[in-house]
Amino acid sequence: GDSVTQMEGPVTLSEEAFLTINCTYTATGYPSLFWYVQYPGEGLQLLLKATKADDKGSNKGFEATYRKETTSFHLEKGSVQVSDSAVYFCALSEGGSEKLVFGKGTKLTVNP
Amino acid sequence: GAGVSQSPRYKVAKRGQDVALRCDPISGHVSLFWYQQALGQGPEFLTYFQNEAQLDKSGLPSDRFFAERPEGSVSTLKIQRTQQEDSAVYLCASSSMLVGQYFGPGTRLTVT
Numbered sequence: 001g002d003s004v005t006q007m008e009g010p011v012t013l014s015e016e017a018f019l020t021i022n023c024t025y026t027a028t029g030y031p032s033l034f035w036y037v038q039y040p041g042e043g044l045q046l047l048l049k050a051t052k053a054d055d056k057g058s059n060k061g062f063e064a065t066y067r068k069e070t071t072s073f074h075l076e077k078g079s080v081q082v083s084d085s086a087v088y089f090c091a092l093s094e095g096g097s098e099k100l101v102f103g104k105g106t107k108l109t110v111n112p
Numbered sequence: 113g114a115g116v117s118q119s120p121r122y123k124v125a126k127r128g129q130d131v132a133l134r135c136d137p138i139s140g141h142v143s144l145f146w147y148q149q150a151l152g153q154g155p156e157f158l159t160y161f162q163n164e165a166q167l168d169k170s171g172l173p174s175d176r177f178f179a180e181r182p183e184g185s186v187s188t189l190k191i192q193r194t195q196q197e198d199s200a201v202y203l204c205a206s207s208s209m210l211v212g213q214y215f216g217p218g219t220r221l222t223v224t
Contacts, residue, residue, distance in 0.1 A: 004154075034212070043116075044155070044203065044215035089154050098143055098207055099168065102154030 002027045006090045006103035013080055013110050021075040021106045023064075023090035031092040033057075033066055033073040034100070038087045047075075047088070080110045116216035118204050124222045125194045133189045133219045137206030144187050145213060146179055147203040155203050161187060194223045 007022040025031065035047040035057070048057030053068035062077045073090060090103040117136045125131050137144050143162055147155035148171075157171040163184035172179070176195075181187040191198055201220050205213040 036215075043217040044205075046212045046214075049212060091154075097160075097168070098213065099145070099157050099160055100147075100155070100213065101157070104152070104154045 002031065002092060002094055002101045004090050004092055004101055004103035006088075007106050008104075009087075009106040009108070011106060011108045013108070015082055015110055015112050016079045017110075019075070019077040019080045019084075019108070021088055021090075021108070023073045023075065023103060025071050025073065025090075025092050027071075027092060027094055029095050031094045033064070034091045034093070035062070035064055035073070035075050036089040036091060036102075038089065038105075040086070044089070080108070082110050082112055084108060085110050116204055116206050116214050118202075118216040118219050120219060121217065122220050122222075124224060127195060127223055128193055130190065130192045131194055131221065133191075133202050133221070135187045135189070135204030135206075135216060137185065137187070137204070138208075138214055139185075141206035141208045141214075142184075143207045143213075144181060145205045145207075146187070146189050147205065148173075149201040149203055149218070151200070158189070158202075191221075194221075196223050199223045 003026045032051045034049045036044045037047045048059040050057040050066035056065045087105045089105045091100045146158040149155040159179045160168040161181040176192045178190045201218040203218045204216045207213045
């Protein structure tokens with residue numbers, strides 16, 4: 001079945017550091033790809049998405065590019081802030097279904 | 113309301129008790145999803161409604177789990193004869209065409 005594998009955490013960075021969280025997927029078809037973020041004490045929020053190969057999703061300084069050849073959707077940010085501390089989830093949905101398949105999540109802590 | 117709401121936010125049940133978890137989706141959202149999130153894991157799909165029709169219940173772990181959405185709006189997830197392995201956060205999400213899923217804050221269920 002479909003699956004998502006993302007980088008094990010936790011990840012600890014200093015403010016203004018560069019962030020990469022790796023995500024790879026396995027799918028039988030041609031999925032849409034998502035990054036969700038869960039801030040402490042809050043619900044899951046959609047951060048960005050991409051629906052076809054070479055699409056780049058971006059939001060709040062975060063970016064991820066849909067790479068079909070490497071089945072990847074790595075999350076990047078050039079300069080993280082303390083307020084970016086959260087758990088980040090990579091996810092996919094396949095075909096006509098909106099059902100999401102999530103990775104296990106990566107906890108990011110940014111120190112001042 | 114502005115977002116998806118869930119109640120109760122926390123529920124403690126003794127093993128063997130029945131519980132009912134409520135989800136109020138965003139007004140006008142056709143699709144509604146339930147996910148189960150174990151500690152330290154990503155959410156896992158349980159079931160999906162389009163309006164009042166339950167189109168996919170492949171993720172329900174046993175016949176003790178039952179979900180309904182009788183009028184195509186509010187949904188209830190019921191767990192009968194709760195077991196310790198049912199302890200998790202239960203997330204509800206709603207969506208409308210192509211806008212992505214909006215998640216509620218979740219209900220944390222602890223079975224003692």
